[in-house]
Amino acid sequence: xxxxxxQDIDKADIDAVVDVLQSDFLTQGPAVPAFxxxxxxxxxxxxxxxxxxxxxxxxxxxxxxxxxxxxxxWTVPNTFVATANAAHYCGADVGFVDIDPSTYLMDLNDxxxxxxxxxxxxxxxxxxSPVHFxxxxxxxxxxxxxxxxxxxxxVEDASHAIGAExxxxxxxxxxxxxxxxxxxxxxxxxxTAEGGLATTRDAELAATMQxxxxxxxxxxxxxMRGPSEGxxxxxxxxxxxxxRMTDMQAALxxxxxxxxxxxxxxxxxxxxxxxxxxxGLPVGRPARLExxxxxxxxxxxxxxxxxxxxxxxxEAGIGVNVHYIPVHLQPFYRDLGFSPxxxxxxxxxxxxxxxxxxYPGMSDADQDAVVAALGKALEATS
Ligand SMILES: *Cc1c(COP(=O)(O)O)cnc(C)c1O
Numbered sequence: 329x330x331x332x333x334x335q336d337i338d339k340a341d342i343d344a345v346v347d348v349l350q351s352d353f354l355t356q357g358p359a360v361p362a363f364x365x366x367x368x369x370x371x372x373x374x375x376x377x378x379x380x381x382x383x384x385x386x387x388x389x390x391x392x393x394x395x396x397x398x399x400x401x402w403t404v405p406n407t408f409v410a411t412a413n414a415a416h417y418c419g420a421d422v423g424f425v426d427i428d429p430s431t432y433l434m435d436l437n438d439x440x441x442x443x444x445x446x447x448x449x450x451x452x453x454x455x456x457s458p459v460h461f462x463x464x465x466x467x468x469x470x471x472x473x474x475x476x477x478x479x480x481x482x483v484e485d486a487s488h489a490i491g492a493e494x495x496x497x498x499x500x501x502x503x504x505x506x507x508x509x510x511x512x513x514x515x516x517x518x519x520t521a522e523g524g525l526a527t528t529r530d531a532e533l534a535a536t537m538q539x540x541x542x543x544x545x546x547x548x549x550x551x552m553r554g555p556s557e558g559x560x561x562x563x564x565x566x567x568x569x570x571x572r573m574t575d576m577q578a579a580l581x582x583x584x585x586x587x588x589x590x591x592x593x594x595x596x597x598x599x600x601x602x603x604x605x606x607x608g609l610p611v612g613r614p615a616r617l618e619x620x621x622x623x624x625x626x627x628x629x630x631x632x633x634x635x636x637x638x639x640x641x642x643e644a645g646i647g648v649n650v651h652y653i654p655v656h657l658q659p660f661y662r663d664l665g666f667s668p669x670x671x672x673x674x675x676x677x678x679x680x681x682x683x684x685x686x687y688p689g690m691s692d693a694d695q696d697a698v699v700a701a702l703g704k705a706l707e708a709t710s
Contacts, residue, residue, distance in 0.1 A: 544568030
């Protein structure tokens with residue numbers, strides 16, 4: 329079976345984790361700040377807050393930006409459920425913006441229209457969370473303009489996009505957003521097994537997220553109410569969680585970061601090769617954007633008769649997948665009042681989408697096998 333995505337773990341990664349196991353700290357030691365510093369340096373951003381998943385990072389990012397009952401978060405239906413669910417964790421309502429059918433990203437024209445209507449009805453979002461789907465950044469400049477006009481904050485769901493660039497700047501630099509969130513799940517670009525991280529240029533947002541990841545506790549006298557009572561003293565000033573990343577995970581992430589450029593280079597090579605190999609087949613291929621260098625987390629093709637093509641590929645040992653089932657069509661979201669037809673372009677995209685294998689350890693021969701199986705599957709359906 330050729331999987332759709334796979335982690336790449338080498339001897340150095342293993343040694344890094346073993347070193348932590350033999351050290352004094354399995355958690356709350358030096359590896360977490362070292363990993364955070366490596367990501368901050370890569371992203372050219374002041375602050376990085378590592379947590380146990382991107383889902384947790386989204387949750388504390390929304391909380392830090394004031395998302396609460398009565399507030400609203402908007403994202404796209406073409407995402408993993410976590411982007412929307414994290415807003416529900418805060419007691420907020422979720423709305424969606426439809427996607428651009430050529431890029432599979434948030435359609436900023438649709439966003440502009442919905443903002444105009446929401447302003448009239450007094451239902452503007454507190455946060456808009458675009459998803460850099462497949463590793464391709466949305467047009468952050470235009471999104472920033474809309475944020476300034478309507479007064480919402482931006483949390484980039486950059487789960488797919490470490491190593492990607494927008495206008496030659498690393499995704500995660502937060503030049504146009506408040507917070508960006510990465511995932512280090514094994515299928516993503518680099519891995520810590522489970523893990524996530526939030527970047528920001530704002531010291532106050534960073535400090536708040538640092539508190540929220542560990543019970544809402546601070547040890548900084550500056551952030552306490554009243555004076556510290558001594559060296560042992562800490563204060564819980566808000567309700568937080570245990571969302572901490574372990575030092576074993578951070579050491580793995582730090583080791584993986586050394587090969588980030590290599591991972592991205594191979595993903596780009598494979599994506600370019602797919603573009604060429606698929607040119608003769610009746611499939612839609614991912615768009616390229618002038619402003620964005622994708623990290624190529626996913627390579628999504630569009631095919632007629634998706635179900636038959638999907639089944640044929642799985643039968644041929646090709647681990648294809650589908651990203652994503654529109655979030656608003658999940659039963660939990662239907663119970664909240666969403667229905668088929670609400671976001672027609674995300675739904676039409678979903679009907680034809682297949683993610684074909686793409687990961688740095690994939691050989692050219694693996695890729696040729698995927699394309700050959702796809703060619704056969706398409707013949708059988710036409
Ligand atoms: C993977 C993913 C998440 C969740 O990441 P975890 O680290 O598994 O919590 C959120 N959003 C998107 C777009 C993702 O792909």
